[in-house]
Amino acid sequence: MKPLPADPKDTPGRVEPPGPGGPIDRSRAGVVLIVDDVPDNLAVLHDALDEAGYTVLVATDGASALRRAAETDPDIVLLDAVMPGIDGFEVARRLKAGPETAHIPIVFMTGLTDTEHVLAAFDAGGVDYVTKPIRPPEVLARMAAHMQAARQARQARNALDAYGHATIALRVGAGRAQLVWQTPLARQWLPAYFDTVPDEVPAALLDWLRAAEQGREVRPLTLARGARQLVCTLQGRTVDEDWLVVLREVSDAATVEATMLAFRLTLRESEVLYWVAKGKTNRDIGDILGSSPATVKKHLERVYEKLGVETRTAAAALAMQKVRALNPG
Structure with a gap:
């Protein structure tokens, strides 16, 4: 030996x-x-x-x-x-x-x-x-x-990661939740969208799962960062009674870029206009973009000036009209 x-x-x-x-x-x-x-x-x-x-x-x-x-x-x-x-x-x-x-x-x-x-x-x-x-x-x-x-x-x-669908399995107990496993892509997305440390179960995700635990119907959970969104969809339970959640990233970066070029906006102004068109308030937009509502208001004032409009509704309508014209399909 x-x-x-x-x-x-x-x-x-x-x-x-x-x-x-x-x-x-x-x-x-x-x-x-x-x-x-x-x-x-x-x-x-x-x-x-x-x-x-x-x-x-x-x-x-x-x-x-x-x-x-x-x-x-x-x-x-x-x-x-x-x-x-x-x-x-x-x-x-x-x-x-x-x-x-x-x-x-x-x-x-x-x-x-x-x-x-x-x-x-x-x-x-x-x-x-x-x-x-x-x-x-x-x-x-x-x-x-x-x-x-x-x-x-x-x-x-x-293989799920390769197709852009990250996956996590969570075990929800009486006082806490545990990430049982996660794909590499999920480990990258969770901290980025939920502002948590790696391997930590985000509070918003836990609240969403607790609603499912109580037998309530839950809609997909969506979080936004700039023009990107993370959509969390509940896929049911595994044989071990863990919750299986599929994560999918959706990007409207092309829309943001189109309005930026069409109206000669800065990237941040175009992002603000994008979320105005989605019906978000200045506070909502500030949370999404990591800015204060006052900063969002200043960006929006410059957007009004460049678009030649005076209201949020007019700015949103003009933006959607331009995007449809640029992307008729």
Whole structure:
């Protein structure tokens, strides 16, 4: 048996160097993170997985396991249940609580075969478990099945992004909501439109979902940023009773550009005119564009002057007439 290197860099292409910038060979059978505080267990699994064509990452405690999973996005985690400090059950719960790592299948490795410990492994988010002493052929067989299912799910989610439809799954509890998973495009759009930090469930989205939880009919939720809008549509519930929401971005940038060129407006003046035509008040427009109502009023006064009109209604009508003339289809 080959000794497990003290420094992961001693095995180029097999064990990823520590730190977020280390290269990972993803051209092999898959990337596996093994988490165990016993060097002999790590060595046995490392050799077997390496021979089977996997890229192997290792962690010897719960904290480093969480860090490495977040940095490297492994295809699967083989997780020791009993470790000092943060044990395997808590590591699994934290991985499943994070939208960026929730999709990673977790196979527990444990010498605890009592029913309560097996149930604890599944309750923490594990998809399977193997008992110690570890038998590598059994581990490889179980891994292959779970990795295939996880890859198919990930490909389906990424396909939605490719067609401009981002997707999120949310779990709504009594006191809070959790993002169970989200596609990469959703992770980009949510903070941009809701002014929240990544992975946080926006309050407006939560209120919208709570209405659905109460059995009320909910219309699509729409948010605007300039001439762009994010439309959130409720698609129902998953088999896990999580809410599935599809996000779609709609842009009227072409309309804004058309009125800007036709009336020689600035971009901000054209945006203000666009939202006036949509029936928004100065306060609404200020909220959308990140300006004060007084600033919107000044832009609108310049728009009136350039269009040769005196009222909001006349400005909106002229704008819509010009856009229809420029885009007769």
